[in-house]
Amino acid sequence: MVEVVWTTIALAALTTAILLVLATPLAWWLARSRSWWKEVVAAITALPIVLPPTVLGFYVLIALAPASPLMSLLAPFGIRTLAFTFTGLVIGSVLYSLPFAVQPIRAAFEQLGERPLEVAATLRASPLDAFFNVAAPLAARGFLTAAVLVFAHTIGEFGVVLMIGGAIPGKTEVVSIRIYQDVEALNFVDAHRLAAGLVAFSFVVLFGLLMLQRRADVRRAAA
């Protein structure tokens, strides 16, 4: 049981870290570009919200299976397949949770407006300097929301990890799948323990997020 919880947390933490790095430039571009086709990209990144996880999982599985075009690119590096591996699971989770990272960060960047960046430019800050020292701190709330949503969403994932991971104990088996298997085996005690744990965990995460946002709002109102 410790093993399965550990795999789940490792997956969620890694997915969150990767997505914060990937989603930030994407969200920046979506927030600031004026081209119309950015909405095409925005729609594609939002797809995982609408698609059944099994659809996404199915395509990712095909992409990660041996002899797929993607895998033949990786073959020279000695990687034949990523299906049913922890790495494959991370890739699937990153894609699945992408919109939960991009959207809050994009909204936070859009809310900034032009002015703080213009101020930074007239104070001799280069665009990169302005991004890290003005835009990013001002969008901190968006980053926090994105991190919490991605982490929690990954913990709650079922369809995608089932398709890609195959529930190999110690490697790709996560809590949500173990619960399903416990129930199927009529092992209700263990199922209860994990399910109740998830409920408590999710509540704590969401409550914590709301309290953090509230504190930020109260501070802003007081200031």
Add this chain to the structure above:
Amino acid sequence: MIRFRLRGGFGGFVLDAEAEIPAQGVTALIGPSGSGKTTLLRRLAGLTRGEGDVHVDGVVWQDSRTFVPPHRRGVGYVFQEPSLLPHLSVRGNLEFAQRRAGSGPGAAFDEAVAMLGLERLRERSPATLSGGERQRVAIARALLSRPRLLLMDEPLSSLDAAGKADVLPYLETLHRSLRLPVVYVSHDAIEIARLADRALRIESGRLRGPAVELAQAGADPLALLDAAQVRALARAALAAGLDVEPADEPRRE
């Protein structure tokens, strides 16, 4: 010497501005609402792109081949609304400018703080300041970035009467002590009379130098103003004698 020739348009508005400004003193940029004062200022700063040339003290900021981005121009800009960086304290805002300004002549930290009366505000958060206080911080911040040219876009117009009364004396002090060329956009005849050495008038996007020296014998500053501004000035003169505020606020752009 600052020399510019800027053209370009969007929608129904066409900017066509050409002038030379001496490298010292305050040049007021005046004109009715929507005449392109802010547009011209943004073009000088490089915040908006368009066709033309800008030379400042022999340095090219823009010509047909070059466009120096604003962060490499050394241009100070005081926006109409006090635009402090809200995640930094007053000190943080000032240090943000100072740290990126490099060394050279220009305002030192304590000097700028003293010049704008910010000694007691240093550790405060921008959100706890009054409008006038914020604008004073914004002006000190612009000075600390050691600009070659300081642009001020109606820095008093978003303030109430108390805020204006708070900031104006500091601007007068700066006017007397600064070596820096300043372009000061204003609607307000009183501000111009108190702060500017000369004035340029822009109308429907069209501006032609040279600037009219306000102190020069024979130059009539009233000639620069439109009827509404002359009335405002007259009211202000009256008000100064009678010690009451002018009746109405200047229009916002």
